[in-house]
Amino acid sequence: MQSYKKGLVVGAGTMGMNLAKLMLGNGMTVTILDIDPKVLDRCRQALQSDLGSKVQVHFVSDWLQVGECDVVVESVTEDLSLKQRVLKDVEAHVGDETLILTNTSGLSIDDLSDVMTRPERFVGAHFFNPADLIPTVEVIPGRSTSGTCVDDAVDLLRGLGKRPAVLKQSVPGFVANRIQHALMRECLSILEQGVVDAETLDDIVRYSIGVRLAINGPLRQRDLNGLDTHLNISGYLYQSLDNRTTPSPLLEALVEKGCLGRKSGNGFYEWPAGSGENYDRQERELLVRLLSMMSED
Ligand SMILES: NC(=O)c1ccc[n+]([C@@H]2O[C@H](COP(=O)([O-])OP(=O)(O)OC[C@H]3O[C@@H](n4cnc5c(N)ncnc54)[C@H](O)[C@@H]3O)[C@@H](O)[C@H]2O)c1
Missing domain, CATH: 1.20.5 (Single alpha-helices involved in coiled-coils or other helix-helix interfaces)
Incomplete structure (x- = not known):
């Protein structure tokens, strides 16, 4: 198993900062690159306040300042063409064997790797916020990702104390975001209908299905409840669940305001x-x- 000592995180925002914290906390040295000096500064302050001023991290704003690394985690803004440009830059500045991960929330790994010359060492590694604490990381191979690359990513993530979950195929939104967005579509619909207010909805979910989901997961939970009961409820309930294929008007109005x-x-x-x-x-x-x-x- 390869040992990873030098990490490069591209994008120092919400996720990048905690990804750097995760690597640093596991004894790696880290370079963190962001084009926005204010974000870099915020990241520096946050890492130093959490880990102390002697922390082994280099904050850089351009590729000329990037040195050698064994693994890159791309964590820039969720935009296909921006990520493709960044991945081209990554490939131009790291060695041919360097493992390259993308922390995309759900963009196609194949679309992202279309611009790469060596896509076999590129794989999706979808972390959850805060990335230094939440255990699961979805690992999403693309068409060109090699088996060795998947194994290397799994080894790296286990070494960082994570629970990697390898998907057998790439679907939009991967697994967790598909489930999270299905849940949110219904939450927004309930708010739009005025069934309960936001605080009550959160309270219902946290202290009912929320705690049980954390302990059992949705499928074991259904086994415990009985699949025949689940089938009976599905039979009358699905017809009234939200199945819109466009964003909720309530969500659009909030963002517009x-x-x-x-x-x-x-x-x-x-x-x-x-x-x-x-x-x-x-x-x-x-x-x-x-x-x-x-x-x-
Ligand atoms: N926020 C979450 O909860 C979450 C969870 C899982 C995955 N993600 C994914 O992680 C990635 C980053 O999300 P975030 O929430 O940290 O976003 P963010 O907006 O906080 O940070 C993105 C950073 O990328 C930087 N950036 C933009 N273009 C760049 C470039 N060319 N070179 C270097 N840096 C550049 C921006 O300056 C910004 O600081 C996205 O792909 C997102 O979908 C986010």
Whole structure:
């Protein structure tokens, strides 16, 4: 098994920062590249405040400053042509054998690798936010990805303490985002119909299906409930579930008004200045506690 010591993270945003933290926390040295100096600065401050000022990380804003690396994680903005340009840059600056991962949330691995000269060492590695804490990483081979590349990615991720889950085929949105978006389509429809408000909906999900999903997963949960019961409910319920193939008008209206969630100060909830940072801290503490309880089983 190859050992990975030098990582390059491209994109220092929400995901890139925590990907760097994950690698650093596992003894790797990290270079982190972003074209936006403000983002780099925010990332530097966050990493130094969490890991101390002696942390082994190089913050760079152009490819000329990028040195040798064994693995690259591309984590720039979710846009096909931008990612393709970045992947071309990656290939132009790293060795032929360097493992290249993309943290796309659901773009086609084949579309992304169309522009690459050596796509056999390229594979999807879909992390979840916060990437240093959430265990699962979906590993998505493209048509040209070699078996060795998949094995290397799995070894790397296990070495970083993750639970890699290799998909047998690439489908849009992979697995988790398909399920998350199916759930969100119905949540938005329930809000549009005025069945409950946002806070009540969150409370219902958290303290009913949410906790059981974390313990059992959806399919084992159905086994526990009985598949015949599930079939009976499917028979009358599916016809009233939302099956729109376009975004929810409620979601479109919120975004049009500039209500983008925590980053703009309001979304489904109000996010006064400083509240997001406090929430992050509480969420991280709860995640650590919950995951440590789950790892005992
Ligand atoms: N946010 C999430 O919850 C989440 C979860 C899983 C996967 N992802 C995926 O991770 C990727 C990054 O998402 P994010 O939430 O960190 O986005 P983000 O907007 O916080 O960060 C993206 C960063 O990419 C940088 N960038 C843009 N063009 C660049 C270039 N040419 N070279 C270098 N840097 C460049 C931007 O300056 C920005 O800082 C996306 O593909 C996204 O779909 C996000």
